[in-house]
Amino acid sequence: AVACPAAAIGSVDVVEATPLVRELGRERAEREHIEKRLRRSALSKADMLAAFLRKNSLGEDCQVFAFDGPDEHMRRALFRRTEPWVENPTPGSTLWHIKWCVTDCEDDYRCLQSGDLYNHFQNNRVLTTKVGLANSLRLLADRTGVDIDAFFPRCYDLSSAKQRNDFLLDFRRSAALNVVAQYHRMASEDDGEFWFNTDILHSALGALFEWLGDFGAI
Structure with a gap:
């Protein structure tokens, strides 16, 4: 519990909203x-936008934008444009000529019309x-035979049972390759004397030979 002296409570300043904020x-x-x-009307989006401008005493050439995000520079840039822009602050509004938001939803795409601007694509x-990428x-590789490993890091979606198994196989093969590479490095040193677990080496070699067999190399 936090104790608050009565004097301290009474000293809190109450800031009233300015007339501009209230307006x-x-x-x-x-x-x-x-x-x-x-x-609630049966009007089209174009007719609703026209009615929205008219009922708000705005000119027909005025453009409406919806904004939801931290990129305040976009809002400032729209207000600085020569043609008049007005913000529609209604959450989830479909009445806009341009919408700038952090995330998209299917409703936004359903209300898109020719000439509308939206900072996302479906x-x-x-x-x-x-x-997703x-x-x-992977789909590209399956359909065209492109070697995606040549330009994109190997990665797996562990929520997929098949890709989870592929990851385990890749991990084991990589571990086996590292064991053999370490053995080769130690054997190549000048003194030529080192200790190495031959059982681990034989297991690693077996995994690599099996890997080569999968590719038809042996």
């Missing part, structure tokens, strides 16, 4: 109310996530 809050609430009414996770490259 911005009222303006935002009014725009959200207008959009909710428009959503199904982007097949390229913008590690597992890895699986896309």
